[in-house]
Amino acid sequence: MSIARLHGRSPLQGLVRCRKLARSFSSAEWSQYAYSTPLFRKTRREELAEKWDNLGFSIRPMNGHVRYTYADGNWDSGVFVPAPYQLMHINAGALHYGVSVFEGMKAFACKDGKIRLLNPELNAQRMQKGADALLMPQVPTDMFINGVMEAIRRNREFVPPYGNNASLYVRPLLFASGQMLGLAPLASEYTFFVTVLPAGGYFGKGSEVGVKALVSNNHDRAAPKGLGAVKAAGNYAADIAPVHSAHAEGYNTTLYLDAKERKFIEEFSVCNFVGITKDGRYVTPKSDTILQSTTNIMLQQLARDRGMIVEERPIDFEKEIGNLKEVGMCGTAAVVVKVNSITHGETTLTFDDFDVISSLRSELTAIQCGEVEDKHGWMKEVCDVVNDSIPEVFPVQPRSFAPDMVTAEAKGQVQRMGSQAMHGLERLLLEHVVANAEPGNPDSVLAAMDAFWNKTFQAQGAEKWNVRGLKIEEAVREKVQAKEGKNTPVRCLEMGTYCGYSALRIARNLPEGGKLLSVEKDELFAAIATKIIEFAGLDDKVKIWMGTVHSEIANITTRLEQEPADFVLVDHSKERYVPDLKLLEECGVVTKDTAVVGDVEVYPGDERPPKVIEEEIGRFFADRAFGLATMV
Numbered sequence: 283m284s285i286a287r288l289h290g291r292s293p294l295q296g297l298v299r300c301r302k303l304a305r306s307f308s309s310a311e312w313s314q315y316a317y318s319t320p321l322f323r324k325t326r327r328e329e330l331a332e333k334w335d336n337l338g339f340s341i342r343p344m345n346g347h348v349r350y351t352y353a354d355g356n357w358d359s360g361v362f363v364p365a366p367y368q369l370m371h372i373n374a375g376a377l378h379y380g381v382s383v384f385e386g387m388k389a390f391a392c393k394d395g396k397i398r399l400l401n402p403e404l405n406a407q408r409m410q411k412g413a414d415a416l417l418m419p420q421v422p423t424d425m426f427i428n429g430v431m432e433a434i435r436r437n438r439e440f441v442p443p444y445g446n447n448a449s450l451y452v453r454p455l456l457f458a459s460g461q462m463l464g465l466a467p468l469a470s471e472y473t474f475f476v477t478v479l480p481a482g483g484y485f486g487k488g489s490e491v492g493v494k495a496l497v498s499n500n501h502d503r504a505a506p507k508g509l510g511a512v513k514a515a516g517n518y519a520a521d522i523a524p525v526h527s528a529h530a531e532g533y534n535t536t537l538y539l540d541a542k543e544r545k546f547i548e549e550f551s552v553c554n555f556v557g558i559t560k561d562g563r564y565v566t567p568k569s570d571t572i573l574q575s576t577t578n579i580m581l582q583q584l585a586r587d588r589g590m591i592v593e594e595r596p597i598d599f600e601k602e603i604g605n606l607k608e609v610g611m612c613g614t615a616a617v618v619v620k621v622n623s624i625t626h627g628e629t630t631l632t633f634d635d636f637d638v639i640s641s642l643r644s645e646l647t648a649i650q651c652g653e654v655e656d657k658h659g660w661m662k663e664v665c666d667v668v669n670d671s672i673p674e675v676f677p678v679q680p681r682s683f684a685p686d687m688v689t690a691e692a693k694g695q696v697q698r699m700g701s702q703a704m705h706g707l708e709r710l711l712l713e714h715v716v717a718n719a720e721p722g723n724p725d726s727v728l729a730a731m732d733a734f735w736n737k738t739f740q741a742q743g744a745e746k747w748n749v750r751g752l753k754i755e756e757a758v759r760e761k762v763q764a765k766e767g768k769n770t771p772v773r774c775l776e777m778g779t780y781c782g783y784s785a786l787r788i789a790r791n792l793p794e795g796g797k798l799l800s801v802e803k804d805e806l807f808a809a810i811a812t813k814i815i816e817f818a819g820l821d822d823k824v825k826i827w828m829g830t831v832h833s834e835i836a837n838i839t840t841r842l843e844q845e846p847a848d849f850v851l852v853d854h855s856k857e858r859y860v861p862d863l864k865l866l867e868e869c870g871v872v873t874k875d876t877a878v879v880g881d882v883e884v885y886p887g888d889e890r891p892p893k894v895i896e897e898e899i900g901r902f903f904a905d906r907a908f909g910l911a912t913m914v
């Protein structure tokens with residue numbers, strides 16, 4: 283049996299059954315996955331025009347984030363997700379066991395009109411150390427940097443302009459997104475994502491004004507031989523209560539001493555401790571439970587460049603604190619902030635000077651924005667800044683930003699549709715349509731396609747094939763009727779166009795203004811379908827989009843005008859049904875109101891998808907209240 287008949291025209295072996303799940307979901311249940319784009323509105327650059335100096339440190343919805351998924355021992359090729367959501371199982375390891383590490387980095391608009399990133403290798407290495415400690419997969423340095431750069435490029439209009447002390451704060455995160463019940467076995471899925479937000483605010487200003495710190499006597503940050511040296515989410519959770527009680531007592535931050543002896547300085551709340559001794563040495567604590575700040579590493583280097591003595595060693599609080607003339611707290615967001623005083627019990631020590639640290643800080647920030655030579659090669663160029671005086675034309679986005687990653691396709695886990703041999707048949711189909719159908723008449727084009735396939739396959743399965751088409755059309759018509767008089771267009775999405783047969787059946791039911799976006803990864807099929815649709819005169823309603831849902835998600839949401847789809851036909855490769863539908867849900871394209879019709883038939887001659895895939899599809903559809911057309 284030729285594989286050709288599996289596509290678009292196939293003898294079906296049973297009845298077509300369209301099942302609407304009767305079960306109704308409460309809005310709370312839906313809220314976990316029925317996102318719709320209107321729930322968040324992306325920030326517009328114009329809204330920030332007056333605010334660059336006062337951005338603060340708050341979350342604003344950006345254009346989207348970059349996400350990679352690790353499953354079956356490999357990372358996928360990465361995707362840009364134009365939404366701030368991640369759909370995951372309620373038993374995800376990150377949620378229950380805190381299997382999560384993150385990073386903080388900054389991108390800057392430089393004097394020469396370029397956006398640059400500060401020292402990403404250091405952050406990649408630190409995340410790798412964290413991954414080791416929590417037995418998560420490594421994020422290779424190249425992938426880390428590619429992901430970070432892509433997230434910045436895609437959000438580059440939110441990089442504050444040069445001359446401003448704000449920057450684009452970049453947050454890469456690695457976590458167990460797969461289920462875990464107990465700590466062994468490990469999660470089957472991990473996610474690495476990179477999200478960004480423009481930030482400035484408190485830390486910028488605080489660095490000049492100075493802060494008051496309180497030695498934390500009732501809390502420890504991390505246990506000896508624990509996870510204090512990695513940027514694990516739990517370390518931050520442990521810091522919340524202490525820092526809030528310090529605030530309540532009128533202090534800006536906490537200072538932790540070592541958990542074992544309560545003698546040696548550890549770090550401030552989420553910031554490293556930096557001191558300048560009365561004789562001009564740069565001192566900073568050394569301990570296995572401190573997270574090493576990348577900013578601290580660079581400040582130390584700048585101090586050494588000036589000939590200063592740098593000592594990274596245990597610092598006995600009682601014995602040495604009085605010998606410091608300057609104290610700063612440093613970290614990516616803060617750079618380095620002046621500490622005016624430290625209170626320990628009844629005693630408060632004050633530090634009036636900040637000249638040495640302040641000048642190191644100025645040198646580092648000058649390197650960051652390209653004002654002084656970057657002798658150590660810390661800055662990595664990302665792209666050009668947005669020029670407000672020139673209308674923005676976004677460059678064509680690369681299809682894949684991690685070309686070396688092992689993709690599901692490369693692993694052979696995605697059904698292979700199409701071969702050299704098939705293209706010959708599809709070419710004949712197009713010739714047949716052009717020769718026999720009436721231009722501008724979709725019904726006659728469909729009739730010609732039916733005739734072609736009937737002839738090729740001696741009419742096997744013709745009737746059942748028609749039933750499938752009718753079911754699809756019925757679901758579309760229901761949606762069209764529901765929208766009648768509502769003045770909003772009917773939006774449809776198809777995954778897997780092949781030669782455009784189902785696209786025609788959908789589109790011929792669409793009223794004026796109705797749209798079908800059909801995604802096809804095979805370029806030749808996409809070209810043939812485009813010609814067939816054009817010949818049928820439905821090209822004003824149908825757009826064939828080349829690529830996969832995964833690679834084209836940002837274009838899909840844009841073409842659907844950030845609105846949910848009314849109808850979705852899932853007819854591409856079974857392995858992609860659930861991941862692609864999940865992504866569409868996260869981006870607000872598929873909601874509880876979308877009619878989703880999935881072809882779950884295994885056609886004769888087709889490779890049966892692995893059982894886990896069939897089960898995954900079954901579970902996914904059973905959990906949702908949208909319609910499913912099942913081929914039985």
Ligand SMILES: C[S@@+](CC[C@H](N)C(=O)[O-])C[C@H]1O[C@@H](n2cnc3c(N)ncnc32)[C@H](O)[C@@H]1O
Pocket residue numbers: 288289290291697699700777778779780781782783784785801802803804807829830831853854855858
């Ligand atoms: C069963 S055919 C679609 C038939 C079509 N909907 C019809 O009824 O006329 C599946 C198509 O999906 C395409 N495809 C497979 N995987 C895909 C993916 N990940 N993204 C987009 N298209 C894909 C194949 O190239 C093939 O043309």
